Amino acid sequence: MPPETPVSLRVRASDELRQAALEQFATVGFAATSLQQVADHAGYAKSNVLYHYGSKEALLEAAIGPAINEFEAVLEQYLAGPASDRRTALVGSVVDLLIDHRLAVHIFILQGPSLSEVPIIGRANAAVRRLAEAVGRERESLDEHIRFGIALGGAAYLLTAGRLFTDDEPPSDDELRGVLHQVLGELLLPAAGRTSTTTTTD
Amino acid sequence: MPPETPVSLRVRASDELRQAALEQFATVGFAATSLQQVADHAGYAKSNVLYHYGSKEALLEAAIGPAINEFEAVLEQYLAGPASDRRTALVGSVVDLLIDHRLAVHIFILQGPSLSEVPIIGRANAAVRRLAEAVGRERESLDEHIRFGIALGGAAYLLTAGRLFTDDEPPSDDELRGVLHQVLGELLLPAAGRTSTTTTTD
DNA sequence: GCAGGAGCTGACCGATCGGTCAAGTACCGT
C-alpha cells in the first residue's frame, strides 16, 4: 500500500485525450480535426493518441459512445412508454441529454448526416430516424417531422454554436434547462392554442 | 450577331463547378470536401476548378456569396423596419431565404462556427450575430436568444438533414414554406399565451 | 536488483491535400 493515499487519482492521459478529441470534434468538426490537433490540445504526441485509441474512428467512438447509448435508451423508453405522457417524458429526457452531452450531441446530430459512413455515426443516425418516425407517426406526418427536426437540430445547434450569439459568459445549465424545457415543450407538445383538435389521449 | 439564337445557352463549366461545390460543401462539409471531389462530381479535372476559381476559399465565396448578401439585406431591412411588424416580416424573409438558398444557408449557419477563420464565413457569422442581438434586445435576452437560435439552426438543419427523417420523396417547397412559417412564427412571434417567461418548474 | 510490461515518443510510410505550371485544344475575329 502506498504511504500517501492521493485523494484525486492521477490524471489518465487517455481521458485527457478523449476529452480533447470531444471538444475538437464538436467545435472544428470530425473530418476537419487532425489527430495532431487533438494531441497538441491535450499536450501529448500524436503517436500517443493512436496508442490509446487504435484509430481516429475508435477515438470518436470512445468520445461519443456514451452519449449515443443514452440516446438509444431514451428512444427505447419512448417506444415502450404509455401513449399518454410519452411526449412530456421525451422532452425532459431530451433536454437532459442535450445539456449533459452537448458536445457529443452536436457531433452525432449536426455532423451525423455528413458522416453516415462512420459505423457509430450510422448507429446514431438510425436511432434519430427511428425516434423521428415514432414521433411523426402519431399525428399528421409533415408537421410533426418538421417540429421534431427543428427542435432537435435547433437545440443541438444552440448549445454549441450559441456562444456565437453573445459575448457574455454563457448562462448556467439550470437556466438553460428551464428555457429549453419550455421551448421544446411548445414545439413538441400539443399546446392548447394549436391544432384545433386537442387530442391529449387516443 | 450569331445566326442561330440558341434558346438555352451553352452550359458553362464554371456554373457546373460552382453548383457541384455548393452541393458537396453542404452535404459533406467544406473542410471535408476536396477539390478533387468537386471536380469529379462535375466531370472536370481538378486543375479546372482552380482555373475558374483561384482557390478553395474563392470557390466557397462564389457558391454562398449571393445567399450571404441576401441574408445581410434581410438584416438591414429588419434594423430599419418599424418595431410594430418587424418580427412578422422577419419570419417571412427568413423562411424565403431558407428555402431558396437552403444549401448555402446550411453551410454558413451550421458550419459557420467551425469556419470563422474563412473571411466570408466571418462576415456571415457577424451578420447572424447582429441579427440575434437585435432580436434579443427587444425583450428578456436569454429566452429570446434561445428561441432565435433554435429557430435559425433548427430550420437550417431540417432543410438539409431532414431527408434523414424519411425515405419518402421530400415535400414541395410550398408545403415546406407553409409549415415553416407557422412553426417559426410560434417560436419568434409573441403569442397570446406565452409572454410570461416563468420557467415551468421541473 | 532486476526483468518486464505499460506509457510515450520521434522517425517514417504511402496517400492525399490545396495549389502551380507548361503544354495542348478549341474557337474567335481578321
Add this chain to the structure above:
DNA sequence: ACGGTACTTGACCGATCGGTCAGCTCCTGC
C-alpha cells in the same frame, strides 16, 4: 489561313493526413 484568347488538362510541388514501428523511460512485482 492565321494569331490570339479562353479553356482544359496531366505532371508536379511541399505540406499534411492517418497510421506503423522501434526504441526510450518509468514503475512495479518479485
